[in-house]
Structures are given as structure tokens and as C-alpha cells.
Amino acid sequence: MTKDSTTIDVGEPSNVTKSRSHVVVDAKKKKGFVAAAAGGGYKRGLAIFDFLLRLAAIGITIAASSLMFTAEETLPFFTQFLQFQAGYDDDPTFQFFVIATAIVAGYLLLSLPFSIVSIVRPQAVAPRLILLISDTVVVTLNTAAAAAAAAIVYLAHNGNANTNWLPICQQFGDFCQAVSTAVVAASIAVSFFILLIVISAISLKSH
Template sequence: MKAGGVEAGEVARASVARSGVNKGVAVLDFILRIVAFICTLGSAIAMGTTDETLPFFTRFIRFRAKYDDLPTFTFFVVANSVVGAYLVLSLPLSIFHIMRSAAQNSRIVLVIFDVAMLALLTAGASASAAIVYLAHKGNTKANWFSICQQFNSFCERISGSLIGSFGGVVVLMLLILLSAIALSRR
């Protein structure tokens, strides 16, 4: 009889410990979603408000660099905005996981959508990274000159927005790993 009572007590303690760890994982999930939202929103705003105009010879002839001159940067802004909206919409589900850390089906749904948003964000950031590289270095074989020597502010802002977006990519990867850990503990 004592052996059975001891086993039941150990199982109960293990269950309470597992529940505490799962709640901690859920709280970390919530915090990381907020961080990822800030990264993607900041990136979308920084890129979407990028605009620089340089005078050329006279006041009437000017060169202008704006984010929507390149479709890649427009895709970047849209991708970051969609992922940011998804992250805000996923916060209530993340709060639900804090309250009920044993929920599995909703966590699986979040993992599926997290992976899709990771793919979208990675596509937008990677495509824009190629254009930013060309803006900084140019390509002499294709006669594309670097524009960052003239448009300093423009290049600083688009580079900064890339950093925020790739930060969001890393946080989304962490979210997927956290969800996988939470699901594997069941």
C-alpha cells in the first residue's frame, strides 16, 4: 500500500512540475510574440516611410529614392505587415495557453501558422536583402552602380528595417521551437 501511495504522490508532483514548466513556456511564447510583433511592425514602418530626394544641378531637377520604387520593398512591407497582424491576432490564443497549458490542438494550429508566417517573412526579408546588397555594393558586370554613396539616409533606413525583419525571423524560429518543446512534453 505504501508503495502505491508513494508512486501516486510522485506522479502528482511530476504533473504539477510539468504544468509549471508548460505555463512558463506559454508565458515565454506570449512575450516572444510581442517582441516579434515589435520587430515586424518597426521594419514595416521603417521601410514604408523611407524616402530621400537629392538635388541635381538645379532645384527643379531632383533624384528621388523611395521604397515603392522597387516591388521587392513593397513586398517586404506587405509581408512584415501581414506577419505583424498575424502576431497580434495570435496573442489571445497565446493567453489561452497560459491559462490552459495542457491545450494541444490549438498549439498545433499555432505551429502551422507560425511556420507559414516564418516562410513569408523570410521570403520578404531575403528578397529585400538582395536589393539592399545591390544598393550598397552595386554590380559592375551588370552596370548597376551603388546608390548608397548618394542616398545615405535611404540606405541606412532600409538596412535597419532588414535588421528588424531578420530579428522577427529569429523570434519566429524560437516560437516554433518553443511550441515543439511544449507539444513534446505531453
């Protein structure tokens, strides 16, 4: 004679299920917090690099504007009534360069508070987005000034035989050295702006 056995399935107590769910939720929260902290540290490092680049760009643009503004030379072998002189204000392109690079330097100075906010609050989107848009606009002004001045500097060094434009740098060596250095400095500032735009794009990528 076979006896039928009856199996009774006893479920887990509700308090055990709740405790397990709390453990799972806490684990997910902890994982999310660790990921956020890691992302914040990464973005804070980018923000610090951004701030340092802006400081360097301020120095370079001020130097470029100052070099061009003070570029002047007078040939010494003429009388006081007849002298040949070269200065930045003799060419509208060089005047534009001085004004444009000064504006760029002023913008960089005004952008420092936004860069500091990005360091303090690396997850904030608004200041980084403002910097990205503003940098993209200002880099066009910097590029235009550097490119226009570079064209005039090239003519000053090499001239143009087709239009009978003679090179003047053989006579005005110091003047050409100053304006050439200013153009190089402005070109370096353009490369800094490109790095700043890339940094902002990377920082906004995860949002």
C-alpha cells in the same frame, strides 16, 4: 515419542489488504499529480516566454514595415523641375517587404490569445499545435521578404559591375540607412519565429 506439530497459516485480514492497496493507489495518484504539476509549471514558463517573444516580434515587425514605408530621400542639389528621388515604392521588392511584414505583424497580434490560452492551460495541446503550424507558415513569408529586400539592399550598397548597376548609397545615404535597418529588423523577427517554433515543439514533445 515425537509429536507432529501442525502450522496454520493465517492470512492477513481483508481489511488490512484493502487498506494497503488504497495506500499504494493514493501514493501513485500523488506521485502522478506532483509530476503533472511540475510538467505544467515547466510548460507555463515556456508559454510565458512565448508570449513575451511574440510581443517583441510585433514591435520589431511593425518597426521594419514602418521604416521601409517611410524610407525616402531627395537629392538637394537639383532644381525643382529636375530632382533625383529614392523611395520604397520605386522597387516592387520593397513594396512586397512592406506588405509582407505588415501581414506578419498582424498575424502575431492575432496569435496572442492562443499564447495566453497556453499560459492558462499549459497542458492543452490544440492551441500549441495551432501556433506551431501557423508560425511555421508565417516564418516563410517573413524570411522571403527579408531575403528579397536584403538582395536589393546589397545592390544598393555595392552595385554590380557585370550588369553596370551602380551603387546608390553614396548619394542616398539616409534612404539606404533606413532600408538596411528595416531588413535587419525583419531578420531578427525571423530568429524570433525560430525560437517560437522550438518552444512549441518542446511543449508538444511530452504529449
